[in-house]
Amino acid sequence: MSGITFSYKIDGGDFVNAGKASSEIKRTLKQLNVAQKTIKRVVVSLYEAEVNIVAHAHRGEINVLINAEEISITLKDEGPGIESVEQAMEVGYSTASPSVVSMGFGAGMGLPNMKKNSDYLNVESKVGVGTTVTIKVALVG
Amino acid sequence: MKKDSLYHAIHINVEKCIACSHCVKVCPTEALHIWDGHSNLDPERCIDCDECYRVCPVGAIQVEDDGLSQIENFTTKVALIPSVFMGQFPIHVKAREVFKAIQTLGFTYVYEVEEGSQLVEELFKEKIDSNEKSPYISSFCPAVLRLIQVNFPQFTDNIINLKTPVDITATSVRKQLELKNKENIGVFYFTPCSAKITSLKAPIGEEESELDGVINMDSVFNKIQAILNNQIFIHKKNKKEISNNAIQPDHILWSLTGGEIKNLQGTCLSIDGIKNIISFLDRIETRGCHEIDFLEMKGCDQGCAGGILTPQNRFITAQRLRNRAKYYSDFYSENPDKSPIHHTDGISFDEVKTNEIKPRSIVKFDSDPMKALLKMQKTQEISRKLPSLDCVACGYPTCKSLTRNIIEGNAELEYCFIYQRKAEEKGDLTPEKSKEVLEHIWGERKFKQ
Numbered sequence: 001m002s003g004i005t006f007s008y009k010i011d012g013g014d015f016v017n018a019g020k021a022s023s024e025i026k027r028t029l030k031q032l033n034v035a036q037k038t039i040k041r042v043v044v045s046l047y048e049a050e051v052n053i054v055a056h057a058h059r060g061e062i063n064v065l066i067n068a069e070e071i072s073i074t075l076k077d078e079g080p081g082i083e084s085v086e087q088a089m090e091v092g093y094s095t096a097s098p099s100v101v102s103m104g105f106g107a108g109m110g111l112p113n114m115k116k117n118s119d120y121l122n123v124e125s126k127v128g129v130g131t132t133v134t135i136k137v138a139l140v141g
Numbered sequence: 142m143k144k145d146s147l148y149h150a151i152h153i154n155v156e157k158c159i160a161c162s163h164c165v166k167v168c169p170t171e172a173l174h175i176w177d178g179h180s181n182l183d184p185e186r187c188i189d190c191d192e193c194y195r196v197c198p199v200g201a202i203q204v205e206d207d208g209l210s211q212i213e214n215f216t217t218k219v220a221l222i223p224s225v226f227m228g229q230f231p232i233h234v235k236a237r238e239v240f241k242a243i244q245t246l247g248f249t250y251v252y253e254v255e256e257g258s259q260l261v262e263e264l265f266k267e268k269i270d271s272n273e274k275s276p277y278i279s280s281f282c283p284a285v286l287r288l289i290q291v292n293f294p295q296f297t298d299n300i301i302n303l304k305t306p307v308d309i310t311a312t313s314v315r316k317q318l319e320l321k322n323k324e325n326i327g328v329f330y331f332t333p334c335s336a337k338i339t340s341l342k343a344p345i346g347e348e349e350s351e352l353d354g355v356i357n358m359d360s361v362f363n364k365i366q367a368i369l370n371n372q373i374f375i376h377k378k379n380k381k382e383i384s385n386n387a388i389q390p391d392h393i394l395w396s397l398t399g400g401e402i403k404n405l406q407g408t409c410l411s412i413d414g415i416k417n418i419i420s421f422l423d424r425i426e427t428r429g430c431h432e433i434d435f436l437e438m439k440g441c442d443q444g445c446a447g448g449i450l451t452p453q454n455r456f457i458t459a460q461r462l463r464n465r466a467k468y469y470s471d472f473y474s475e476n477p478d479k480s481p482i483h484h485t486d487g488i489s490f491d492e493v494k495t496n497e498i499k500p501r502s503i504v505k506f507d508s509d510p511m512k513a514l515l516k517m518q519k520t521q522e523i524s525r526k527l528p529s530l531d532c533v534a535c536g537y538p539t540c541k542s543l544t545r546n547i548i549e550g551n552a553e554l555e556y557c558f559i560y561q562r563k564a565e566e567k568g569d570l571t572p573e574k575s576k577e578v579l580e581h582i583w584g585e586r587k588f589k590q
Contacts, residue, residue, distance in 0.1 A: 004518055023427045032513040033505035036295050043427055068511050139510060 003067030010053045010060040012079065018054040021062050022047040025073075032066070034139050042071055042137045045114040045121075049133050052110050053077045055096055057130065066139075070119070073135045081127040088123070089115065147184040150205045150338035151194060155179040157201035160583050162533045164193035164202060169415050170291060170503065174546070175536035178584015186503050188287035189336035190415045190440045191449045204335045204450065206357045209364075212247055215327025215353065219314055220248040221307060224255050224393045224465070225445040226331050226358060228458035232465060234369065242368040246361065250318070254330070257309030258392035262404060264490055268301055269407045269434050276410075276425075276433040277301050279401055283336040284440035285418060286345050286498060293422045294500030299436075302346060304493045306395065307337070311351035313488055327353040331361065333396075333448030334441065346495035358450040387481050390470035396445035397459050399437070407434035414442045506548070516548050523547055528559045536582040556582060 006028065008021035022043055029039045046062075053060035057079025065072045082088050088095075091112045115121050120136035158179035165173045165180060172186035173193060180193075180201070194202045212218045220243050227236055240251040268277050278299045280286060289296050304312075311328045318326050332338055332355045341350045368374065394400040402409035410433055412418050418438045425433075441447035446458035473480050506520070507513040527540040535556035537543040546552035554560050555570060555578050564570035580588055 004514060004521065019424075019427050023423060026427055027504070028517070030294075030502070030504045031506050031517060032510050033502070033508055034510060036500075040295065044429070047427055066514065068514055 003065050005066075006062075006064040008062040008064075010050060010057075010062060010075075010077070012054060012056070012058045012060070012077075014054055018051050019047055022050050025064055025071075028066070029071070032139075034071075038137060038139060041117040042073075042135075045117040045135050045137070046073055048110045048114050049073070049075045049135060052133075053079070056080060060130075069140060070136050070138045075133045075135075076130065077132075078130045081129055081131055082123070082125040083127055085123045085125055146343050148339060148343040149182065149184055149187050149189055150335040150342070151182070151187070151189065151191065152203055152205065153180050153182055154201045154203050157199050159199055159201070160587065161198060162536075163196040163198065165533055165536070165538050167192045167196050168538065169419055170288070171538050171542045174538070174542070175533075175582055177581070178586055186291065188284050188291060188415075189334075189339045190284040190288070191335050192415060194335070194449045204357060205338060206360050207354055209246060209356065209361065211354045212327055212329060216325035217250070217318060217323040217327065218248045219250045219252065219318070219326060219328045220356070221252055221254050221310055221314070221328060221330045221352075223307070223331060223333065223396055223445065224253065224388075224462055225333050225396050225448070225451060225458060227393075227465060228446060228462040229358070229362060229451060229453045230369075230461070232461055232468065236465075238369060239365065241374045242365045243361075245368050245374050246364060248329075250314070252310060252314050253388045254307050254310050255389075255392040255395045256387045257304075257306030257313065258395045259389060260309055260488060260490075260493060261303060261306055262392075262401075264303055264493070265301065265401070265405055265435065267490075269405060269409075272434075274299055275431055276436045278436045279438065280346070280495070280498075281305055281396075281401060281437070282439045283340040283345060284334075284415065285438045287336075288415065288418065288440075289422070290345070290498060290501045291503040292419070293426060294502050295426060296422065297498050297500050300498050302495045302497055304347070304351070304495055306392075308347075308351040309488065309493050312492065315351070316488075329354045329356050331356050331358050333358050333445045333451045335449065336440065346498045348496075358448070359452055360450075362452045389481055390466045390473065393462055393466040393469065396439075397462060398439055398442075398444045400444065401437040402435060405435055408432055409435040409437065411437040411439070413439045413444055413447075415440045506545075519548055520544050523554065526554060526560060527557055530559065534558045534579075553578070 006025065010021065025046060026039060026043045029042060050062065053075060057077035060075060060077030063074045087093050089111045111123065114135060118135045119138050122134040123131065125131040160175050160178050160180065162175055165175060169190060169192060170186045170188055172183045173180050227239060230239060243251050276299060278296060278301065280300055280303050286300065289300065307330050315326055315328060330337065330352050338355045341352050341355050344350045391403050394403065398413040399411045402411050412421050443455040443459050447455040451458060505513060506516040523544045527544065529540050531539045535543045537546060543552055543556060547554060555564065558579065561570060561575040565572060565575060
């Protein structure tokens with residue numbers, strides 16, 4: 001069976017609206033009667049990823065595909081990219097500017113948290129071009 | 142009182158209803174829609190927040206009232222008075238006088254609800270110290286509990302499973318009176334809102350309520366006021382017992398916004414107004430909220446002072462209660478020997494625990510995720526055909542709500558008057574049929590003038 005898709009545009013630096021896409025996807029998962037714990041995992045990783053775009057990139061796009069087995073989220077941004085994805089996956093590693101940190105973001109927990117809360121995480125990045133993050137979480141079992 | 146989980150104290154008087162749709166627009170859970178020329182309530186979705194009652198221009202939304210005569214079924218008649226009732230009277234009216242007036246109405250004893258707050262406060266402190274969950278959520282407001290059950294099931298785990306001060310005081314009072322060999326005790330609570338009536342008849346987290354009945358505040362206010370004005374108190378020998386020094390001054394403010402967190406340590410937040418609560422819970426559901434220890438949430442603006450059955454202005458009521466609290470606080474510091482006595486001291490925490498509050502989602506499209514997904518795909522198809530206007534002309538509050546009801550088989554696309562025009566152009570619908578549909582929704586009355 002084919003799934004259901006959603007798409008959202010994200011503006012870099014727009015902290016006012018950071019989290020809106022996550023919130024809408026959360027609502028969808030509640031409507032689908034996905035288990036509470038699973039919703040929590042999806043939302044934690046998605047929110048981290050959404051805030052990453054807002055905090056670091058110029059703009060980005062979130063595409064969501066939900067089918068009976070899993071939710072698959074692709075977050076593609078145009079931005080500075082990540083120099084070392086390996087380093088970024090380490091707990092506490094952060095390149096966030098002091099102003100971003102002062103807003104309560106950029107604690108270096110983003111990618112580690114996403115890894116912890118998803119069943120599949122892939123980060124592809126090109127310095128000076130942008131980053132594509134793919135998150136998958138199984139909805140059953 | 143036995144359980145009927147779909148009972149609500151609010152009901153719609155279809156004779157009075159003019160199908161103006163004001164209530165439909167304000168309902169936070171989309172529990173109302175217009176059909177057959179009047180508003181209709183979906184008992185599964187209603188959370189007893191009373192928002193509809195506030196906006197009804199013709200008084201068609203009514204609160205069930207069991208009246209005063211119900212107390213005649215009992216020999217020992219106990220009135221439980223929340224502080225907010227005292228806030229209906231100016232500060233110069235002494236609590237003692239109001240209590241005497243309540244006895245004149247036929248009650249044997251009068252007790253203050255917030256006696257039970259002492260115990261609740263102690264347990265709140267214990268829970269916050271345990272640091273097991275963040276945030277803990279107060280079990281005070283039944284409308285908030287129902288909102289969490291139906292819209293934010295994730296947070297049912299965070300609710301402190303604890304009886305409210307009313308139920309605790311009811312238990313304690315009953316115990317005291319039984320020790321005095323009083324028989325056939327009936328305990329009645331003076332309620333500021335419909336949610337507390339619903340809680341009596343359909344308790345959340347309890348098999349049975351501790352109360353025997355509820356007295357609507359607005360229905361006794363005039364009677365009490367008349368007794369006070371005319372000073373026509375009935376003094377009977379056996380009816381002298383008044384408990385009016387069993388409550389901490391701070392607890393006079395318990396039912397107001399911020400009243401529960403006044404003496405709590407840690408990061409505590411109080412939020413009032415059902416829409417504010419929804420947007421806050423939505424926010425922390427997405428972003429988490431590890432920094433908050435305790436959440437006090439009250440469905441009405443200004444807490445219970447804003448309840449629909451309170452006759453006086455909520456801001457004046459709140460100010461009066463603050464004045465009363467100050468008065469008692471000064472009085473007790475000058476007369477330490479007259480400090481409040483805690484009748485609830487002998488009650489253990491185990492006695493005041495409630496069952497877990499279970500989720501009862503109204504958000505889900507279907508219990509089976511596969512079916513839910515199919516329904517959601519259908520929803521997307523239908524949504525494209527609707528104008529996203531949320532004009533309520535179909536009888537439902539939003540295009541989304543109409544969509545959901547089409548999926549559930551309760552409504553048709555033809556209910557939408559913009560869709561009607563498109564269908565008429567294509568020849569799928571005749572203007573006569575369109576009018577017939579709208580007449581069915583809004584009633585013939587609206588088309589006759």
